[in-house]
Amino acid sequence: MTIVIDVEEVSKQFKIHHERSQSLKERLLHPKSGSTEVFDALQDISFRVSTNETVGILGHNGSGKSTLLKCICGVLQPTSGEIRLRGNLAALLELGAGFQTELSGRDNVYLYGAMLGLSKRHVDAIFDDIVAFSEIEHFIDTQVKFYSSGMYVRLAFAVAVNVDPDILVVDEVLAVGDERFQAKCVDKIRTFQEEGRSILLVTHQADQVRALCDRAIVLDGGLMIANGPVQDSLRIFREHLLEDAVFHDRIGHQADVAIDSITTPSGSFDVRSGAGIHFDVNVSSQSAYSGNFMMEIFTRGGLLVSRSDAHASPVNLKPGLNRIGIDLPQIPLLDGVYDLNVGVVDHHGTVIAWKEQAASIQVTYNGREGGIVELGASIRQL
């Protein structure tokens, strides 16, 4: 395990100019006009990424995650601190940013390759792979300005992943392209992981972090508030998101709702596959509140098994302690530990109170099926 990204006490400040002119004439005429405000986009961020590691960066808009990525990629210089990189890095900050629309796809592959630091000979060698991956063989000699946005993105992604990077930095680009191409991209990322490369993934989607990352970093207002196992970071991310939502929300004062605990009648969270289980969720509320109740079940691997809510019958919380029952009449899950997340959300889906890993259930299964769910399949010759 070699450290490939070493971020050490990195801070970045931006100067925000208010109504300052960008012309020499204006500056000469009004030398002191406009005020400047300093904005801390990143404060004292330190972390390391090793080979064979996929790290997710979570944060909401304005939390500094894009700034951090830009610093790592060298697009921005940190105001203080240092980032040390080992091996070559391919960054997908914005797919196709380096493309010249007047040039053909072929010329752009070479130009983009050069921007990522490849020699012409190297690009020659991987050119066919790039074209095959992008699936635009017929249009490779067409000027890029005639491409559809999907083709544009596919070509850019194809170049970036075929350059054999030691570090791949991906910034929410997986959200583009059609579903089939997205699946292809995720496959490629998995291949990279198996090959022991390092990946830094920025995303809003918690599911994606669960599915792909070994570790997650959470940024909030330029500060790193979590750096650890995906489950823990996601919990912190959600709770923080919540705090902010409560803080900013107009209905915030109503929302003094908290999930206290989860119990079962027997006190045990062990269940046989196929059997049922009942949970009692204790929710305390400061005031009366009417909303929706939501539950998620995840595998330890981070796969969402099920999400359901009380849409049909909203919960009406009274001031004080409330009990909410969750009935799972028959659990078709196979052997394993499953985590339960529960929470109160309002009618628009905004989270009012949330608890990650509120409980874990241990399912035992004696049958022959493998995977996570028992389908009761019967297979016979006809």
Add this chain to the structure above:
Amino acid sequence: MSDATSARITRKSLDDAPVRVVSARANLRTRLRNLWSRRELLTSLIFSDIRIKYKNSALGIFWSMLSPALTLGIYDLIFSVIIKNGYPNFALYLFSGLIVWNMFMTAVNMATGVIVDRAGLVKKVSFPREILALANVGASVIYFVIQLGVLCIFLLALGHAPAWGFLWLLPISFLALYLLTASVAIVMSAVTVYLRDMKHLMEVLLQLWFWLSPVVYSYQHTISARLHDHGLTWVYFLNPITPIMMTFQRIFYVKTTVLSTVPPHLVLHILPDWSASSYLSMNLTLLGIMVLLFLSSLMIFGRLEGNFESEL
């Protein structure tokens, strides 16, 4: 899984890979090393720029010759035919100076707005940003080489041999010209990010600069005596284009003293009759200053580059 394991084993270890550092301010050595390591990108950019510019035209790159040819023709017409300055082979004298001026002006004009124009790239892709300006300089080097080719054909057609004893000064002088052009291009590309009307100011400055350089007139014949009387010769030579131009003129125009083509056919001292060694020391001194200028331009760029993100 076994595939993955073997892939992991066959993948080269990164333990010995060089470490790159992104920090607040890269020092000059790092900047130079980064520039050198991305030279392939530079060539790529130069040729893609040229390709884009002349992509949709049948005559292609020869359009780039049209403007210099026109300038040459017009000045020749005005100064030689209409004003009758009396310089024999005036077109040749003009050409030797214009070739220097064109290289400088084309690059500086292009580079002045380049970072603003390519903001999308600058904000999204990591590479030494000076390369954008240097790519413009590179393109103008290519135009320079083409013009040099045309000049050679010109010489052959006129049966006019260059000054063989001075020809070896050409690379030194050209290197100084390259460094000067690159320095001004690099600084202007960064300054324009902060002061967007620099482009217009630069057009005016370049006009002025043109007339301060001995392109259409001869320093020796026209103004040297007057400058000398006022003790201002050194001011004139503060313009680094001047010694470069005079070297080119000495090489291609050859003659220092000629007979005027207009009556009463006076003797004209067009170029100073310095020896090759004094040209050499002049060019070497200039080259030294230009190297320092280039390094300072990189430092200035580095200083200005830090805030590009918030200004673009």
